[in-house]
Amino acid sequence: MYLLTGCPKRVKITLKGFSKLKNCYRHLSYDPNVTILGIETSCDDTGCAVVDGKANVLGESLFSQNMLHLRYGGINPLVARDLHRDNIEFAVKQTLEKSKLNASNIDAIAVTTKPGLLISLQIGVKYAKYLAKSYNKPIIPVHHMEAHALVARMFYDIEFPFLALLISGGHCLLTVVKDVDNFLLLGNTLDNAPGEVLDKAARRMKLRNIPAYSELVGGKAIEEAAKCAKNPELFAFPTPLVKSRDCNFSFSGIKEVLMKHLVRKEKEHNAVGDEIIPEINDLCAAFQLIIAEHISHRVQRAVLFCTKNQFLKEDNKNIVVSGGVACNDFIFKTLQNVGMQWNCNVIRPPPKVCTDNGVMIAWNAIEKIKKQYQFPDITLDSIDPKAPLGVNITDKVKKANIYVKATRLKDMFN
Numbered sequence: 001m002y003l004l005t006g007c008p009k010r011v012k013i014t015l016k017g018f019s020k021l022k023n024c025y026r027h028l029s030y031d032p033n034v035t036i037l038g039i040e041t042s043c044d045d046t047g048c049a050v051v052d053g054k055a056n057v058l059g060e061s062l063f064s065q066n067m068l069h070l071r072y073g074g075i076n077p078l079v080a081r082d083l084h085r086d087n088i089e090f091a092v093k094q095t096l097e098k099s100k101l102n103a104s105n106i107d108a109i110a111v112t113t114k115p116g117l118l119i120s121l122q123i124g125v126k127y128a129k130y131l132a133k134s135y136n137k138p139i140i141p142v143h144h145m146e147a148h149a150l151v152a153r154m155f156y157d158i159e160f161p162f163l164a165l166l167i168s169g170g171h172c173l174l175t176v177v178k179d180v181d182n183f184l185l186l187g188n189t190l191d192n193a194p195g196e197v198l199d200k201a202a203r204r205m206k207l208r209n210i211p212a213y214s215e216l217v218g219g220k221a222i223e224e225a226a227k228c229a230k231n232p233e234l235f236a237f238p239t240p241l242v243k244s245r246d247c248n249f250s251f252s253g254i255k256e257v258l259m260k261h262l263v264r265k266e267k268e269h270n271a272v273g274d275e276i277i278p279e280i281n282d283l284c285a286a287f288q289l290i291i292a293e294h295i296s297h298r299v300q301r302a303v304l305f306c307t308k309n310q311f312l313k314e315d316n317k318n319i320v321v322s323g324g325v326a327c328n329d330f331i332f333k334t335l336q337n338v339g340m341q342w343n344c345n346v347i348r349p350p351p352k353v354c355t356d357n358g359v360m361i362a363w364n365a366i367e368k369i370k371k372q373y374q375f376p377d378i379t380l381d382s383i384d385p386k387a388p389l390g391v392n393i394t395d396k397v398k399k400a401n402i403y404v405k406a407t408r409l410k411d412m413f414n
């Protein structure tokens, strides 16, 4: 039995009758045994999962295209779309099999509708609509970035409000999460995302030619190479946006500096073709270090801004770090150190759900069901590739003009 709302009066109807009514909202009552099928196709991963109301993952499936796109220097939207199309049916089938459920037993289908690549999002939404129609199930639309921010609550007891840092191949932002769908945007990247520059740098440094890294995504390959560094101070990088008293990010400048260091060293060693410079580990360490320092610098200002405006609970300040780059242990440990300094807990979901996945989409739907949200019927027009996250208060942050000394992490190597 579902509750239909949004019509002049709330009416209780049976599930069978639902599909005949138009322009109405569905409302699913929370029950710990509720099961949600989540579908994620916003970028280059076809992710699918069934999650129940008690936060159990009953089954999941992930088809990652990352390595393929990396070889060609970035995500090719047409290739991404075609691979989603090839994989979506199997991903759903496999997930349901692992869950020991069939589509008719699922209570609702959650799908990413924004933001992301239009033609990739369309595949997920079309398939979700097909399933919803075939099995007469409600669809729950999900904002990809909101899902990244909330998935930590599936694993840890984190109350609202909290601060979230979302760092991935497509995004870099700082947000106050006030509630399930109530976000304040404190800062955003002005150019590239950190995962994007890590991937491009790894490709240009030819890390794939080192057998131990040949199967790793760019960010992970740089993290591993950095562990072998002997002299991370060999390469200097300027700290981005050091004079901008806001919480925005910029990674394009340090990417250019990395390219200059690399070209200079390649010339010096006469490294041509597939040859790799001998200082590669030091270069990776210096690059990872400046990324960690830049991110930490902005996070500190965000903490001070939130404290000043009482956006976080004084006795329980939590910072959630999520998105693919959050898998980086060096960056995460750096943020934990920053957290200790400012009396904040720094928490990340398990690395498997930091990267794009179907679990976070299904979980987001459960969070909404618990809050008794109403779900409109979605169409392809509901897709919004450029959807912002929350209320943008980046100007307010700038106006607050909070000074924070640039973070220096050299000590971590000693």
Ligand code: KG4
Pocket (backbone or CB within 6 Å): 043, 167, 168, 169, 170, 171, 194, 195, 196, 198, 199, 217, 218, 219, 220, 223, 323, 324, 325, 326, 327, 328, 329, 354, 355, 356
């Ligand atoms: O969240 P995600 O799966 O997809 C996007 O929305 O972009 O993030 C993928 C990004 C890639 O750029 C990848 O290089 C990066 O996450 N990444 C890492 C690590 N593992 C994945 N970056 C740094 N260190 C890692 N260990």
Ligand code: ZN
Pocket (backbone or CB within 6 Å): 144, 148, 168, 323, 324, 355, 356
């Ligand atoms: Zn993502």
